[in-house]
Amino acid sequence: xxxxxxxxxxxxxxxxxxxxxxxxxxxxxxxxxxxxxxxxxxxxxxxxxxxxxxxxxxxxxxxxxxxxxxxxxxxxxxxxxxxxxxxxxxxxxxxxxxxxxxxxxxxxxxxxxxxxxxxxxxxxxxxxxxxxxxxxxxxxxxxxxxxxxxxxxxxxxxxxxxxxxxxxxxxxxxxxxxxxxxxxxxxxxxxxxxxxxxxxxxxxxxxxxxxxxxxxxxxxxxxxxxxxxxxxxxxxxxxxxxxxxxxxxxxxxxxxxxxxxxxxxxxxxxxxxxxxxxxxxxxxxxxxxxxxxxxxxxxxxxxxxxxxxxxxxxxxxxxxxxxxxxxxxxxxxxxxxxxxxxxxxxxxxxxxxxxxxxxxxxxxxxxxxxxxxxxxxxxxxxxxxxxxxxxxxxxxxxxxxxx
Numbered sequence: 001x002x003x004x005x006x007x008x009x010x011x012x013x014x015x016x017x018x019x020x021x022x023x024x025x026x027x028x029x030x031x032x033x034x035x036x037x038x039x040x041x042x043x044x045x046x047x048x049x050x051x052x053x054x055x056x057x058x059x060x061x062x063x064x065x066x067x068x069x070x071x072x073x074x075x076x077x078x079x080x081x082x083x084x085x086x087x088x089x090x091x092x093x094x095x096x097x098x099x100x101x102x103x104x105x106x107x108x109x110x111x112x113x114x115x116x117x118x119x120x121x122x123x124x125x126x127x128x129x130x131x132x133x134x135x136x137x138x139x140x141x142x143x144x145x146x147x148x149x150x151x152x153x154x155x156x157x158x159x160x161x162x163x164x165x166x167x168x169x170x171x172x173x174x175x176x177x178x179x180x181x182x183x184x185x186x187x188x189x190x191x192x193x194x195x196x197x198x199x200x201x202x203x204x205x206x207x208x209x210x211x212x213x214x215x216x217x218x219x220x221x222x223x224x225x226x227x228x229x230x231x232x233x234x235x236x237x238x239x240x241x242x243x244x245x246x247x248x249x250x251x252x253x254x255x256x257x258x259x260x261x262x263x264x265x266x267x268x269x270x271x272x273x274x275x276x277x278x279x280x281x282x283x284x285x286x287x288x289x290x291x292x293x294x295x296x297x298x299x300x301x302x303x304x305x306x307x308x309x310x311x312x313x314x315x316x317x318x319x320x321x322x323x324x325x326x327x328x329x330x331x332x333x334x335x336x337x338x339x340x341x342x343x344x345x346x347x348x349x350x351x352x353x354x355x356x357x358x359x360x361x362x363x364x365x366x367x368x369x370x371x372x373x374x375x376x377x378x379x380x381x382x383x384x385x386x387x388x389x390x391x392x393x394x395x396x397x398x399x400x401x402x403x
Contacts, residue, residue, distance in 0.1 A: 013189060014132075016185055016188055016189045017131055017132075017189050018140070018143065019185050020182050020185040020186040020189060021124065021127070021128065021140065021143065021144055021147070022143065022144075022147040022150075022182075023147075023178050023179070023181045023182035023185065024084065024087075024088060024120060024124055024179075024182040024186070025124065025143075025144045025145070025146075025147035025148045025151065026147055026148065026150065026151025026154070026178040026182075027087075027088060027091050027117070027120065027151070027176075027178040027179035027182055028087075028091075028117045028120040028121060028124070028148065029117075029148045029151055029152050030151035030152060030154065030155040030175045030178055031091060031094070031095050031098075031113055031117075031155075031172070031175045031176060031178075031179075032057060032060045032061075032113065032117070033057075033152050033155050033156060034155045034159050034171070034172040034175050035053070035056045035057055035172060036057065036156070037155075037156060037159040037160040037163075038159055038160060038163050038168040038171055038172065039053050041163060041168045042056070042106075042168050045168060046102060046103045046106070048103060052103070055107065055110070056098075056106060056107075056110050058358070059107070059110045059111055059114055060110060060113050060114035060117060061114075061238070061354060061357065061358045062114070062354075062358050063111065063114030063115055063118060064114065064117070064118050064121060064350065064351075064354035064358075065351050065352075065354040065355040065358060067114065067115050067118040068118055068121075068122060068347045068348075068350055068351030068354070069347065069351065070118075071083070071118045071119045071121070071122040071123070071347060072122055072343055072344055072346075072347035072348075074086070074119060075119070075122055075123050075126065075343045075347075076340055076343060076344070077198075078198035079198065080123040080126040080127050080130065080339060080343060081127065081190065082196070082198045083119050083122075083123045084119070084120065084123050084124065084127055084186065085183065085186065085187075085196060086116065086119055087116050087117065087119035087120035087123070087179075088120070088179045088180075088182050088183040088186065089116075089179075089183060090112065090115065090116025090119070091113065091116050091117060091120075091176060091178075091179035092176045092179045092180050092183070093112065093116075094109050094110075094112035094113040094115075094116055094176075095109065095113070095172070095173050095175065095176030095179070096109075096173060096176065097109035097112060098110055098112075098113065098172065098173070099169035099170065099172060099173035100169075121346075121350050122343060122346050122347045122350065123343065123346075124144060125141065125144075125329050125332055125333055125342065125346050126333075126339055126342050126343045126346060128140045128141055128144060128333070129333040129339070129342055130339055137330075137333055138277040138280065138281075138330050138334075139277055141277070141326060141329050141330050141333065142273045142274050142275075142276060142277045142326050142330075143273075143274070144329070145273040145322065145325050145326040145329065146269075146270045146273035146274050146322065146326075148273075148325075149266045149267075149269040149270045149273060149322060150266075150270055151178060152266050153263060153266035153267060153270075155175055156262050156263065156266065157263065159171050159172065159175075162174065216344075217341065217344045217345045217348045218348055221398075222335055222395050222398050223345055223348050223349060224352075225391045225392070225394050225395040225398075226328055226331055226332060226345070226349045226391075226392075226395050227348060227349045227352035227353050228387065228388075228391035229324075229328050229353075229388050229391040229392035229395060230325075230328045230349050230350060230352070230353030230354075230356075230357075231352060231353040231354075231355070231356030231357060232356065232384045232385065232387045232388035232391065233321070233324040233325055233328060233353070233357075233388050233392075234353050234354060234356060234357020234358075234360065235356050235357050235359070235360035235363075235381075235384050236296055236321070236324075236360070236381050236384055236385050236388065237321045237324075237325075237357070237360070238357050238358070238360040238361050239360030239361055239363065239364040239377075239380075239381055239384075240299070240300075240317065240364075240381060241261075241262070241265065242360070242361035242364065242365070243361065243364050243365060243368070243377070244261050244303075244310075244314070245261055245262075247303065247307065247374050248261070248307065248310055250374065251307050251308075253310075260311075261310070261314050264311060264314040264315055264318060265314055265317060265318045265321065266318065267318065268314070268315045268316075268317075268318025268319050268322065269318045269319075269321050269322035270322060271318070271319060271322065272292070272295070272318060272319035272320060272321065272322025272323035272324075272326070273322040273323065273325070273326045274322075275319070275323065276288055276292065276322070276323035276326045276327050276330075277326070277330065279291055279323075280327065280330070284396075285327065285330070285331065285334075285396040285399055286393050286396040286397055288323070288327055288396075289327055289389065289392040289393045289396050290389060290393060291323070292319075292320050292323040292324050292327060292392075293320070293385060293386070293388055293389030293392070293393075294320075295316050295317065295319045295320030295323070296317065296320040296321075296324070296385040296388065297382065297385055297386075298313065298316045298317075298320075299313040299314070299316050299317030299320065300378050300381050300382045300385060301382070302316070303374075303378055304375065304378050304379075324388065324392075327392065327396075328349070328353075328392065329346075331392075331395055331396065331399060332345050332346050332349055334399050334400070335398075335399065335400070336400065363380065364377045364380065364381065365377075367380055
């Protein structure tokens with residue numbers, strides 16, 4: 001099944017569409033990350049422990065894995081464009097619910113965030129592949145993943161300063177504005193009626209027939225290779241992000257220094273996302289994947305050998321994490337097969353991958369508790385990173401020449 005032709009946007013329309021993608025990307029991570037800077041205030045106000053507050057971050061990641069099949073079904077039944085509308089509107093509502101009251105509202109709102117953000121995770125790559133000319137798809141994919149890092153960095157920096165003025169509820173609710181802006185611009189690009197109606201004729205993909213039905217994605221080796229790569233990338237990212245601050249504190253650094261890790265990671269993640277398509281065009285996707293894996297190896301080995309150069313290892317690691325997710329998403333689209341196939345592949349890869357990623361902090365922390373040191377946890381991450389290199393490079397070698 002071939003992809004339906006993209007909507008004939010003029011230059012101004014493409015600018016608006018890109019703005020919608022940028023703010024949509026910020027919407028699928030920023031509201032989750034907003035909890036961390038005000039976690040202590042939330043725990044004190046709700047009179048709960050750190051473990052309960054941690055659920056406000058971990059529940060969405062777990063739902064990414066659980067809800068992905070539903071997101072794929074909604075996308076195929078009602079169209080990717082309406083599914084993106086549903087995602088953005090749902091994120092706005094979820095942010096308001098999460099800040100509406102006590103612990104119950106916070107947990108319900110968090111679960112809704114995980115639900116609706118999962119829709120965005122699945123359909124944004126599909127929308128990019130359909131709405132942009134093929135030559136622009138890798139670049140727009142890098143813009144999408146870079147925008148995730150920009151949104152995350154913005155929230156990390158700005159949430160705590162907002163808390164004294166808005167309270168923690170307002171400080172985390174305000175980031176629903178990303179989704180609100182994205183929704184308004186998204187509707188402007190297609191018209192309110194078209195964006196809001198399920199299965200609007202403007203977005204209807206070609207009907208599949210017996211001779212062009214896509215091969216089920218879970219029966220194709222490339223899906224499992226991409227899922228392994230996405231899972232390994234997620235495991236390394238969430239595992240390292242969760243525990244590197246503690247590692248530095250254990251090495252004698254102040255908490256303020258360890259907190260800078262997040263900012264360095266996100267800033268260089270933006271660069272990694274934007275540079276990875278350039279590397280892929282010039283040296284091939286396989287070479288770009290190996291360079292990305294090398295960045296991950298450097299950061300892990302660097303912390304094993306000389307933690308005092310933490311700023312350098314975090315910068316290199318940021319390049320790796322930004323490039324890693326971008327390259328996997330580029331390959332999800334690059335294998336083609338039509339909108340339905342891309343949506344199914346995106347859902348399968350992310351659904352499996354987030355299951356692996358969600359256990360990263362637990363496994364790394366558990367190994368540390370068992371050994372009382374950071375050497376073996378870092379070795380675990382190193383093994384996972386090598387798995388990413390093997391799976392992603394193997395998938396890249398199978399890409400069609402036209403990609």
